[in-house]
Amino acid sequence: MINLVRPSLGMAHVAGGMGIALVPQSVSALKAPGVVYLPFNDEPSAYVDLRCMFRRGDPSSVLKEFLASIQTFRQRESASQ
Numbered sequence: 001m002i003n004l005v006r007p008s009l010g011m012a013h014v015a016g017g018m019g020i021a022l023v024p025q026s027v028s029a030l031k032a033p034g035v036v037y038l039p040f041n042d043e044p045s046a047y048v049d050l051r052c053m054f055r056r057g058d059p060s061s062v063l064k065e066f067l068a069s070i071q072t073f074r075q076r077e078s079a080s081q
Helices: 008-014 025-027 061-080
Strands: none
Touching: none
16 A cells, blocks of 8 residues: 555556556646546545644635635534534
8 A cells, every 4th residue: 555645646546557546636737648437435434634724823814715615525524513
């Protein structure tokens, strides 16, 4: 098992016949000869724990909006469970 930071490296391994890769759906927009993307199913049965890192005190309005979006998502997920 290899943990690759860049999806393009994973695609190169798969295209070269050196295994399979689990990637986010967004990676399927990157087309590579010999690589086929297959979804697991319509409803996710597994989730990936993600972390967000940023500089403390960063004044970026984009960062503030992004963090607010994450908080809204977390609240919706908590309410639905």
